[in-house]
Amino acid sequence: MSDSGPVLPWLVIRQDDNGNRYRVGRYATQDEAQKIADSLDARGHKQLYLVERIGEPAL
Template identity: 45%
Template sequence: MTVAGWVAWRQDDNGNRYRIGSFGDRVDALARTLELEAGVPHKQLYWVAGPPGPVVGDRADLRARGMAAAAGRAVPAYRMALVVVGRVVAGLPVLDLDTAAAVLVAAARIATGTGPTAGDRDPTTGEDRDAAGWLADATAGWAGTDAVTWAEFERLTGVSRAR
């Protein structure tokens, strides 16, 4: 369900607050904050304000959003971006479906411009294909529950909760 009205915010280290942008989808707003947090480390604080409740209905919705975002991206670049964005959320005790979808979308945005070219192979299988195909296989067993387990997320991103 897409509802207009999510706003991404940033607070600098002096306490000044800035509106980053307005989004029609909570996942897009969360993805934008994750993209910014995945950059150079700093003391900025980011959050999303808007209607309560999740927008990603289930894991099938999560996979569909992730595959749509990953389409046309090169597998190596997308996987590298997943690791970078995944580090931002590694400290969270639970990864809800909206945040998991935002990680997939943010990684795809970071990998933009790195679409598959001839000879671009999946590092796991050696196949020529884009990141959407790799993501479909990587999340094939995801079913049920309203969260992604850390074991699943670690397998997908390579990011471990152990620090």
Template identity: 50%
Template structure:
């Protein structure tokens, strides 16, 4: 009996202020992953890293960080965040 492996190519990743990254979950579609990232605190679909939210600024004037990213699993690269 052979088990089929479900491919969940979209990942939600939390990135802390120091740049450490933690995979939160994997999803079948980008829309599912983006929805979860937004629910968790704002997602960035292109995975370019933590950047400020559009138009939002912290009390000290710096842009707030987006801590949840959406990235596609890289082929052959494993599932490391």
């Protein structure tokens, strides 16, 4: 942990049918972020949930 707070490099992103992207949350580990994305995806909505690391180019 640094002076600016915990390091949370993993993002969960929601992408809608029009390609609009929204940050859902930031997480410490990829596994934690993936579990959140999977639980949101299991709700059956048409949005796509992605896990990305901060600083990596989006697909």
